[in-house]
Amino acid sequence: MPELPEVETVKKALEKVLIHHKIVATNTYIDKMRYSVDSLHDVKLNSEIIAFRRRGRYIIVELDSNQCYIIHLGMSGSMRVVVDNEPRKKHEHVLISLDNGMSWRFDCPRRFGFMVLEQLHERGNEPLILAKLGIEPFDEKFTGGYLYKKIHKRKVKIKTLLMDNSIVVGVGNIYVNEVLFQCQISPYRTADSISKKECELLVKNIKEILARAIEAGGTTIADFKGVDGEEGKFVQELLVYGKHGENCPVCRNEIIKEVIGSRSAFYCKKCQK
DNA sequence: AGAGATACCTGGGAGC
DNA sequence: TGCTCCCAGGTATCTC
Structure with a gap:
């Protein structure tokens, strides 16, 4: 059940292995989790992963194509990065191949999570889906x-x-x-x-x-x-x-x-x- | 608008 | 042992 600390842990671990790599292929094995995965196929090929952010329990992965992935792990979602030819696990619904032969995978048995691709109109702009969120607990304004x-x-x-x-x-x-x-x-x-x-x-x-x-x-x-x-x-x-x-x-x-x-x-x- | 309930989903544990 | 039932959770969406 990933809460904020878990999401922060996942974000940091992903950043370590994915930053500055490029997206070379996207494969999905399900129509939708919480939301449709269709948008994931709109990623511009060879986009470079340039930044990781967290907002609440959401992970935002920015690409140099002015697109970003928005990820929510739901209650049973997890991520792993493995070699591309590793057999797919039963609930690994999204597989993203990288330019170094690795495969970034979203495992989500209960399908409470989601992964979508959005446009960033101006770099740093808050994606729409996150607009209604309250303050971050570590924000100094949270008093x-x-x-x-x-x-x-x-x-x-x-x-x-x-x-x-x-x-x-x-x-x-x-x-x-x-x-x-x-x-x-x-x-x-x-x-x-x-x-x-x-x-x-x-x-x-x-x-x-x-x-x-x-x-x-x-x-x-x-x-x-x-x-x-x-x-x-x-x-x-x-x-x-x-x-x-x-x-x-x-x-x-x-x-x-x-x-x-x-x-x-x-x-x-x-x-x- | 605020409050409360419910749907979504499936693995796993409890109980028989 | 194998079956069925029910619970866990965040978020969206519904009704009142």
């Missing part, structure tokens, strides 16, 4: 004050709101549970009950937990692996996610799992108020 302003009139539960990527991007279900536990805030609190001070605390912990997860190469729950097949190590640091029935590491009370906004919430009733 307690910013968060408070965005949420203090909202009636929706804080857990749901922190996962809303029009507020802040990259906080998915794993990390929101960890963040709320660290802040000792119940996932059931409505956003308008969160004080300015608690917003400061939330922002501080979002930044810290995401940074630590990036450091560890992401979290492996079931599906995520980095480009090199290495598993992320942050799973070892999770305190509440997936720990229902176990004891709270702080007070030894039982960690509870309940559904909030149709997603699993893991929390400690005693520690989180």
